[in-house]
Amino acid sequence: MKSIHAIVAVASDGAIGRQGDLLCHLPADMKHFKEVTMGHSIVMGRKTFESFPRRPLPGRQNIVITRDALWQYPGVTVAHSLDEAVAAAETETVFIIGGAQIYEQSLPLVDVLHLTRIHARWATADVFFPALDMDEWQEVEREHHGSDHRNAYEFDFITLKRRAK
Numbered sequence: 001m002k003s004i005h006a007i008v009a010v011a012s013d014g015a016i017g018r019q020g021d022l023l024c025h026l027p028a029d030m031k032h033f034k035e036v037t038m039g040h041s042i043v044m045g046r047k048t049f050e051s052f053p054r055r056p057l058p059g060r061q062n063i064v065i066t067r068d069a070l071w072q073y074p075g076v077t078v079a080h081s082l083d084e085a086v087a088a089a090e091t092e093t094v095f096i097i098g099g100a101q102i103y104e105q106s107l108p109l110v111d112v113l114h115l116t117r118i119h120a121r122w123a124t125a126d127v128f129f130p131a132l133d134m135d136e137w138q139e140v141e142r143e144h145h146g147s148d149h150r151n152a153y154e155f156d157f158i159t160l161k162r163r164a165k
């Protein structure tokens, strides 16, 4: 059975993006994202895919979900539903990488959540991560990082596992 992980960078108020882009550029989080997802299948909404400056992301099977029957892109696996996307994944661990619509739909299926909690908020944010019921999740790791000359905000890398029912 496939193990479904989600990875997301979330502001203090649950925001994840603004105007079709990320909230901020945090090189340490980009590096973390690359390390965690490398070699695995990654599933994303069409809007998130099209927000990447360079695409598809190398070293990972890029699976893009769209309702557009004609949409395609070189090097990308296209899916027309979340179930189709998970079924098309070639790796045992599948990473849901956003955006808001896809996190919302996939959260009930997620076993492990890799959360980067950014200690800041943006008034212009327009997309949000769904609210988490912490009765359903157990924090298994947390690593705090202060801000530095390359990373303007403090953040925590947090790993949550879904509690057994």
Ligand SMILES: NC(=O)c1ccc[n+]([C@@H]2O[C@H](COP(=O)([O-])OP(=O)(O)OC[C@H]3O[C@@H](n4cnc5c(N)ncnc54)[C@H](OP(=O)(O)O)[C@@H]3O)[C@@H](O)[C@H]2O)c1
Pocket: 007, 008, 009, 010, 015, 016, 017, 018, 019, 020, 021, 022, 023, 044, 045, 046, 047, 048, 049, 051, 065, 066, 067, 068, 071, 079, 080, 081, 082, 097, 098, 099, 100, 101, 102, 103, 105, 127
């Ligand atoms: N902070 C983070 O970690 C993070 C991560 C990823 C993204 N983001 C941000 O999130 C924002 C994008 O999120 P979003 O919610 O606007 O878009 P999205 O989830 O990336 O993509 C939405 C698109 O996915 C397709 N889709 C959604 N549900 C579907 C379904 N059930 N069946 C078939 N296709 C489906 C549709 O594509 P079609 O319109 O082609 O049919 C829809 O327009 C951006 O601001 C991005 O930067 C943040």
